């Protein structure tokens with residue numbers, strides 16, 4: 001992925017296995033978030049391809065990629081701060097369900113989604129679909145909040161939640177899209193040590209409970225080492241190492257570029 005003359009990610013070639021928890025680490029500016037942005041369709045790579053479940057998704061738009069089952073959280077929390085916790089999770093499903101309904105209806109009357117010329121007609125189909133499904137959307141949102149222990153906060157404004165719970169709510173939103181692959185960009189950022197250790201257990205639980213695959217960027221090495229089954233290490237846009245946590249902790253290149261000398265002592 002080039003931005004003008006800057007090669008942000010170069011020759012990156014890897015995969016995520018179904019059901020695994022994969023970590024992506026490396027110094028600031030190494031290209032980690034750019035990898036996420038390419039996978040989720042925020043950027044079209046200047047070279048190369050991205051496949052998901054065997055499908056080439058390289059040129060797809062972000063909402064199509066979400067539709068196919070890839071969902072993400074952001075380094076800087078992106079909730080609707082003025083909406084309630086429940087509404088935040090409902091809105092995450094709204095677009096998808098409404099679009100599916102509209103597409104189904106338009107197919108039934110013999111027009112594909114690009115053939116409908118009347119904008120207001122299309123809008124009203126969307127609205128009808130939404131009303132019909134509202135209870136379903138609400139129930140599903142509640143059930144996700146309950147699983148994540150956030151249901152008591154359902155009617156609170158997102159902005160009133162402590163930071164750690166806002167991060168959790170972001171994960172709830174991502175799960176509400178029926179994601180198969182969850183991309184988490186620094187889920188432990190801003191958490192204290194006890195919160196981040198709880199997060200490790202929670203992400204493992206989420207993987208099993210929701211049967212998702214997890215790909216995460218994280219700077220907190222305790223979280224990364226305690227959570228990930230495999231780790232990729234980037235430096236200056238290039239993949240410099242790949243392996244199990246114990247291998248990564250002992251890897252000289254990784255210690256030099258990122259982990260620092262203290263890790264070689266921990267690893268010994």
Ligand SMILES: Nc1ncnc2c1ncn2[C@@H]1O[C@H](COP(=O)(O)OP(=O)(O)OP(=O)(O)O)[C@@H](O)[C@H]1O
Pocket residue numbers: 003006008026027028029030031032033034035
């Ligand atoms: N839209 C963009 N336009 C220009 N340069 C960009 C853009 N996005 C990222 N970059 C550059 O690409 C490089 C990789 O950035 P990226 O955000 O992917 O790094 P990172 O590993 O996620 O860093 P951090 O750990 O600080 O989040 C950096 O030099 C960054 O400035």
